[in-house]
Amino acid sequence: MSQVSLRNLAKRFGSVAAVDDVTLDVREGELVALLGPSGCGKTTTLRMIAGFIAASSGQILIGDQDVTNLPPYRRNTGMVFQGYALFPHMTVFQNVAFGLEMRKVPRADIAPRVAEALRLVQLGHLGERMPKQLSGGQQQRVALARALVIRPEVFLLDEPLSNLDAKLRLSVRIEIRQLQQALGLTTVFVTHDQEEALTLADRLVVMSQGKVQQIGTPTELYERPANHFVADFIGRSNFLEGTVSAPGHFRTQRGLDVAFADSGAGPRGQGVLAIRPEKATVMPAGTGGEGPNRFPGRVAFVTYLGASTEIRVQLDSGDELTVTRPNAQPVGDFAGDPGGALGMPVVGQPVTVAWPPAAALLLAQPG
């Protein structure tokens, strides 16, 4: 059963469609991340679920209840805000107790429940502090405890990690995920950081300009992006523009004939092929035997990245392609083994670039 359902949800600010026809089902206990560049409508979507913004059209369901027209205080959602939004004039304890007071929880039950929530975020000892006496990471945890203590039907987080420094971000991210799974919380998490989304979420919703581009698991989005935007936004891709010349064959504008695994689902005629940099290989010219998609070129640029090496190749056709190669073996330097199988490629060196047809994905032309 789905816990949160958005049905054709839209929000217009004047002539701007901030959220445009979003339909989404979040299953019980699932963590769904809304991912997209700044301004794509993630916050607006989340705030509509919480009830701070009225939908222009569409429906919001929480559990079985249509909450589209309910004020925020009648919806049982627990939200963590980007800037934490703690009550500055209340102690940590009072902050966490606030939601219970509003729910008329008997006084005797409040203290143990607050204590339990604070223990859950490892702040059991700080109940008497004021928010401004806490570090950013601790304030973040108070915000989590405050949202969780009311046992919300939906847990909402708007870029909760963006104000933390890089190291803390990583550990709080893991904690949020553990809490979410331990408590089985149905969660909608907003972020513009794809790594954050990929590591946290059961499923991702990629948005652009108010519209859902694709909904899927991290693997689905990475391996089978639905369009140019997703292929570009999640990870990196090489894009070759051209036309489908025959089933399974694609002709780039510069005349390269590329074989791809044709499911028949992609567009006919004009299109774009996307090739992930790590799914192609670079070999010294004249090695590697026969096969489809083998194209001659020259090394244009090499970047050694430690765990991998990034090689930009200028194909003889004029197309450019970036290939990343894992440094699985010890890498020789230029002087030791120039151009050798295990060595670093050298700029200007003639090479062959190859990729299996299954690695080339046919996408619709952008725009």
Added chain:
Amino acid sequence: MNVYLARHWRRWTLRAVVLLVYLFILTPVIFIGWISFFSNEIISFPPDGYTLRWFGNVWEQRVFARGFAMSLQVAFLAMLIGVTLGTLASIALVRYRFPGRETINMLLLSPLIVPGIVAGTALYIFFIEIDNYMEWRLQATLEGLVMAHVMLTIPWTVRLVTASLVGIDRSIEDAAMNLGANRWTTFRRVTFPMMRAGLVAAALFSFITSFENLELTLLLVGPGRTTLPIAILQYLEFKVDPTIAAVSFIQIVLIGALMLITDRFVKLSRVV
């Protein structure tokens, strides 16, 4: 020149300037305090000796005590009404967008710009006209005076409360509603406490502004219904002795004490 020496000089120049400015501001206050203890009736330097009798005289001249009581009443009422109205106006100005918003904002702040004597004259004429048409006497009454002073105090409230409202992160109120508080509870439990410092400062400055106002009040008082600053002025018209210094000194001490007490609860330097 040596860098350290230059820095040294800069620091000492700054200190000297700060000291001079403080002296400039405080000298009149210090002199008033000093003069109020002079024993000779005609103020002259150096004094022949010191006495407390001028403070006794302040008490004996009933005009001062009556003026003080009147000022206290007016200032208190003007503060209560002015802060209430000004706060409501600030909430509207900060939280809502409506046509004429800028104009209303300017209008509410304008009493700070219009010279008191001009506003006082305008109000005097206005009160007379109201009396003519509606038989409602406002000139030289407590109500009239309070109304005039409410106008005087509103700009302070609007400025201070607006500043504190603008500083409130709206998502804190959202958080309260998210946790189940309706609009009124959110205001009472979250917004209001966060505005408290601004409100206290607004109340204090409204009170002081009303209490010490002279120009605006001048035409709006009548015999037997006089505020303290006007009682002082009237006394000065026929007599100059240290009684004036003594009554001024009392006023300064009272207002100073009020500010210090307020500052213990709300750090004024943070709000003003």
